[in-house]
Amino acid sequence: MSEGFTEWLRSRSDEQLRVLAMSRPELITPVPANVPGLAARAGTPSAIGRALDRLDGFTLAVAETLVVFPPAELSKAIHRATNDAPGTDEAIDRALAVLTEMALADDARGLAPGVKEALDPPAGLGQPAAHVFRNDQPVAVKLANPRSVRKLLDQVGPQARAALDELAWGPPSGRVPNARREISVETAQSPIEQLLARGLLGAIGDDTVTLPREVGLVLRHDRLHRDLSPVPPPLVGATRRAGLAARTAAGQAFSFVRAVEELCEIWSVDAPGVLRTGGLAIRDLRRAAQQLDVPEWSAALVIEVAHAAGLVATGGPADAEWLPTPAYDAWRARQTEDRWETVARAWLTLDRVPGLAGARDDRDRLLNVLHPDLRRGAAAEIRRRVLSVVAATDLAPSQESVLARLTWERPRRRGAHLARMTEFALREAEIIGLTGLGVMSPHGRAVLTGVKAAGLLAPLLPEPVDHVVLQADLTAVAPGPLTGELDRWLGMAADIESKGGATVYRFAESSIRRVLDAGQSAEEVLAMLARHSATPVPQPLAYLVSDVARRHGRLRVGSASAYLRCDDPAVLDELLADRRAGVLRMRRLAPTVLVSKASRATMLDSLRAMGYAPVAESLEGDVLITRADARRTETPPARQVNGLFAPEAEVVTAAIRALRAGDAALLSRPTPLGEPGGALPRTPATATISALQDAIRQGSRVWIGYLDSQGQATSRILEPARIEGGYLTAYDETRAAIHRFVLHRITGVADVN
Secondary structure, three states: OOHHHHHHHHOOOHHHHHHHHHHOHHHHOOOOOOHHHHHHHHOOHHHHHHHHHOOOHHHHHHHHHHHHOOHHHHHHHHHHHHOOOOOHHHHHHHHHHHHHHOOOEOOOOOEOOOHHHHHOOHHHOOOOHHHHOOOOHHHHHHHOOHHHHHHHHHOOOHHHHHHHHHHHOOOOEEEOOOOOOOOOOOOOOOHHHHHHHHOOOEEEEOOEEEOOHHHHHHHOOOOOOOOOOOOOOOOOEEOOOHHHHHHHHHHHHHHHHHHHHHHHHHHHHOOOEOOOOOOOOHHHHHHHHHHHOOOHHHHHHHHHHHHHOOOEEEEOHHHOEEEEOHHHHHHHOOOHHHHHHHHHHHHHOOOEOHHHOOOEOOOOOEOOOOOHHHEOOOHHHHHHHHHHHHHOOOOEEOHHHHHHHHHHHOHHHOOHHHHHHHHHHHHHHHHHOOEEOOEEOHHHHHHHHOOOOHHHHHHHOOOOEOOEEEEOOOEEEEOOOEOHHHHHHHHHHOEEEEOOOOEEEEOOHHHHHHHHHOOOOHHHHHHHHHHOEOOOOOHHHHHHHHHHHHHOOOOEEOOOOEEEEOOOHHHHHHHHHOHHHHHHOOEEEEOOEEEEOOOHHHHHHHHHHOOOOOEEEOOOOOEOOOOOOOOOOOOOOOOOOOOOOOOOHHHHHHHHHHHHHHHHHHHHOOOOOOOOOOOOOOOOHHHHHHHHHHHHHHOOOEEEEEEOOOOOEEEEEEEEEEEEOOEEEEEEOOOOEEEEEEHHHEEEEEEOO
């Protein structure tokens, strides 16, 4: 690592180092022991590659220009590439500031160690002539003079020149049979031979030729980039009324929250299974789509977001089912705007791609919802970048213009997957309600920027109603979104027949039986209907409730394996004579009691399928009430998505403090021979423990050297709390968390000034 670069980093202010750490967080994970350690890490190929991936198109072009041209010619070269576009000088200054902040270039416009190698070859150019003709130095020396190159170009025919023009803007290489054959200007016949004989093409393999960099620059007329713009491409799209877009987004947000709630309620009663390889079966996805009355891709989004928010997880016997969690019950009790904010933030940080569900991977394997194969490391970052582009305009930008802007912002990360994930992000943001009619909503901007969004969404949401219109055809019409309690009750007592501006529910014998199974009597059901109906309860509906209630519970199922009792022996006689009951293998114990080897659940399901309406009974003879929220599984721990956003400012500040302390220790004493770096605090074991105990008593901070499990040396600033069982428990300021440290791995302790 260059000593000059290390000294330049050391001369940076704490604020400048903080900006560096915020833009390149991998440089302080873990915190380097000193500035030379920071310089060494900043110059590794992986660290440089990550930094270059974060550069926009113009800044990357400036860095590539510094690879080819001297710093003094930077401005002239960039102006040639931009055709002297307005704002070029200001854009150059901004780009150089970014390169300097990220330690990719120094104040003198010199590239940091390793950057030139990472960018080579730059801008689609070929290798330098010295590399292509390393065994023929006279040719390399000749090509170094642009005037000589132009003379050679004048000697070739139009076909040869056309071949060079094809290679000029890249890729600079092509395939030619027997590329290494001996050829001279006199013996050259074909256009390619004319170029090989004059050194305008060079063989880099038996069947591969390349255009030397010097020749490419002459063909480009010293323009490193063909069409360089100092500003990003404009966003184009449709104009929408702001109020209409915000209300549309709010309506979508309301619908999405209800879809998540409806899914969890359905899975509370009828939980789908977990595939042996993980995830949800396609048939269960299709069934969920039908139940929610949405397309399959939208159902996949609802399921994935519910899982990401911790509302559903694996549970049941051996984690074989997808069930709601206790977190769902807490979420359901909150206001709609708060519930939406929870699921919207879960989607924004989701490291999975719901849009891929149902597609096939490279091995032609089906990608299932909730399967680990849907995880993509860049998903959350791309999603946030897409929304940031949409938020940068008041238009509804087209997908093409959004993709063009993303490509300009991160040209090294473009690819086919970016186009697909951009499409998914725009589509899903609209469904969830962050955007409305393609325009970023106020509450969507709040979620994107980390501001509380519920207060912005609440005034836009439709007012819930607490009444329905009951009709004589056994239907109920909800004129708007229902209150939470009424919506859940009606969802249990009736089946949704159609959705839209008004939701239509249909009452049936099976739905009335559901609410009776939940412990309500016929009188309570009719009272609930009368209380929330804008019209009197129709006579057909009252008859239906009374008729189902009269037959409900006449049969009682228990465990014998299971028993069946009824006060009317004639009903049991009828049941024993029914051939459909043969599979239950029932036997009479008393005039009013039958027993079976089948389980209680099997008897309940079988009798209901035969048209009876039994209820379950406990060993004490009490009716067992079944509720829709009875089945729950444990809430899974929240997953942390790494590498998405900049670290917290407090963590960076502590890391810079530790870095400076380690560097001061390095400079304050000579490095003992054979000691690696000599930067970490080193004290005897007894002195280390004594210093830590003093810090615990005084509540002071200390700087320690620490060897991790791989033996790598790091430095930490700690607030020690307890020494126990060979471990030190302390608050680690460099990571803003409480950690336990193995005492024998602490190399030493020093005070923090």
